[in-house]
Amino acid sequence: MSILDFFFPKKPATAAVAKERLQIVLAHERASRDGADFLPLMKKELLAVVAKYVAVKEDMIRVRLGRDGSASILKINVEFESPRRTARAMGA
Amino acid sequence: MGSISSKKPGQVIVVTSGKGGVGKTTTSAAIAAGLALRGHKTVVIDFDVGLRNLDLVMGCERRVVFDFINVLNGDAKLNQALIRDKRLETLYVFPTSQTRDKDALKSEGVASVMAELRDGFDYVVCDSPAGIERGALTALYHADSAVIVTNPEVSSVRDSDRILGILAAKSRRAELNQEPVKEHLLLTRYSADRVANGEMLSVDDVKEILSIPILGVIPESESVLKASNTGTPVILDETSPAGRAYDDAVARFLGEQREMRFVVPARKSLFRTIFGRA
Numbered sequence: 001m002s003i004l005d006f007f008f009p010k011k012p013a014t015a016a017v018a019k020e021r022l023q024i025v026l027a028h029e030r031a032s033r034d035g036a037d038f039l040p041l042m043k044k045e046l047l048a049v050v051a052k053y054v055a056v057k058e059d060m061i062r063v064r065l066g067r068d069g070s071a072s073i074l075k076i077n078v079e080f081e082s083p084r085r086t087a088r089a090m091g092a
Numbered sequence: 093m094g095s096i097s098s099k100k101p102g103q104v105i106v107v108t109s110g111k112g113g114v115g116k117t118t119t120s121a122a123i124a125a126g127l128a129l130r131g132h133k134t135v136v137i138d139f140d141v142g143l144r145n146l147d148l149v150m151g152c153e154r155r156v157v158f159d160f161i162n163v164l165n166g167d168a169k170l171n172q173a174l175i176r177d178k179r180l181e182t183l184y185v186f187p188t189s190q191t192r193d194k195d196a197l198k199s200e201g202v203a204s205v206m207a208e209l210r211d212g213f214d215y216v217v218c219d220s221p222a223g224i225e226r227g228a229l230t231a232l233y234h235a236d237s238a239v240i241v242t243n244p245e246v247s248s249v250r251d252s253d254r255i256l257g258i259l260a261a262k263s264r265r266a267e268l269n270q271e272p273v274k275e276h277l278l279l280t281r282y283s284a285d286r287v288a289n290g291e292m293l294s295v296d297d298v299k300e301i302l303s304i305p306i307l308g309v310i311p312e313s314e315s316v317l318k319a320s321n322t323g324t325p326v327i328l329d330e331t332s333p334a335g336r337a338y339d340d341a342v343a344r345f346l347g348e349q350r351e352m353r354f355v356v357p358a359r360k361s362l363f364r365t366i367f368g369r370a
Contacts, residue, residue, distance in 0.1 A: 013290025018246050019297045026253050026301065033257050 031065045039063055046076065054080045101210040102133075105217050106235035106273075108259075110251030112222030114243045115280040118316055118326060119338075120219035121149045123239065125325035126342030128183035132214040135174065138188035139231035140221035141196055147187045150177065151323020161189035164201035170208055179328065184213075197230045206234045224258060233264050237274035239307060239345075243281050244293040249301055252277075256302065276307035278341060283312050284357045295355055308341030310334050311354040 031039075043063045050056050062077040107120040117140075124136035138146035141161065147153040152175045158168035177183035186209075189196060209216045220231035232238065238259055242252045256275060260266060263273050279295055286292035299306050315332030319325065327342070329335040333354055340350045 015287070015290050015293050015297065018293055019301065022246055022249055022301050025250065029250075029253070030257070 039065065050078055056080045099214070102213040102216050103236045104206065104210065104234045105215060105237050105239060106220055106232045107217060107239045107241060108220035108228065108232055108255055109222065109241040109248065110224060110228075110255040111243075111248045114241050114248050115310070115316070116222070116241050117146055117149050117219055118320065119239060119241050119278060119280065120146065120217050121325040122327040122335075122338040123342055123345070124215070124217040125177075125180060125183060126327045126339060127215045127217070128177070128180040129327070130342070130346065131182060133182045133212070134215040134217060135184040135186055135209055135213045136217040136219060137186040137209075138219050139197070139227050140219065141188050141227055142190060142192055142194065143221065144188045144190055146219050147185060148323060149320050150185045150325065152177070152185050152187075153323070156187045159187045159189040160205075161191055161196045163205060164196070164198060170205060194226060197226060199230065199233075202230055203234070224254065229258070229262060232259055232273075233262070235259070235263055235273050236265070237276065239276045239278050240302070240304065241278050241280055242298060242302070244279055244287070244298055249293065249298055253302055256304065275304040276345065277302060277304045278307050278310065280310040281312045282309045282354065284355055288357045295352070306352075307344055308337055309352060309355050310337045310341070
């Protein structure tokens, strides 16, 4: 650290911001690109299976295809109400 | 090298990027000249129909008689349209047409021209237009390998990613279920100083985001403009950093191991050593 850095602190590195923004936007774009064929159907089938055991609605399941380096990652996110409330709801 | 008949079919290399102005034509000229310098019989083709420029960068603009479209329409033979480079015996330029007809590149015609070029040359370098329209798709369709020219900047990296997706889905190799097009990342207009200051994406950043192997890093260099001013492929300027970096890239393309140069800032001046920045 030089004396100039003390008086005029450096601005945060913008390259890191660029990298992060790119990684986010490309994850989205790759997901819609690679997954256009089978993702909607898979989502529907997954929903049918999950719905057999817990009460879920269509907007509670999210399926995303991402990439980490050379590996593809399939992220399935299912939200449902807590089991007790679900059980009560189903019992009613 | 540079044999004529009964040789194995030549390799088709597309130089592409999606984004415009990143250095595709400069790179096409440099790589083609670099391959020819090593004795390989090489042709470089301009696929940017309507916006012909490779001829200027190669310095043969006054020798264009027939062009790509003339050959496709049967108005000229292929060898009438090929321009032999005045500096390198094994280098040829195949200029494009200035026509405004965007559908002039008919795919069947292009396929037979490409087949003929594969038979006659060791390397066929295709200079792609920017964008993802017909010209760009035609340029990448026949490729065996691709050089993805990218600037260390967000829009260029994003467009390169898009082009990589298209290469994987729409190339001839993809359609025929063959081994995929070999991808090479070429970073151009790189400034090691700005990377060191955290103002520019680094080689490793771009490599990580696009996850393809790196062929070379071309530093931002005054010699690129000087070379295009005079119609000389920059690789022929052995004194320039960009020329040397392109030479490294061509050597790596041919399988040589070469250490990456120009990726760390040049030695600092006394002023910068004392004050820590300039």
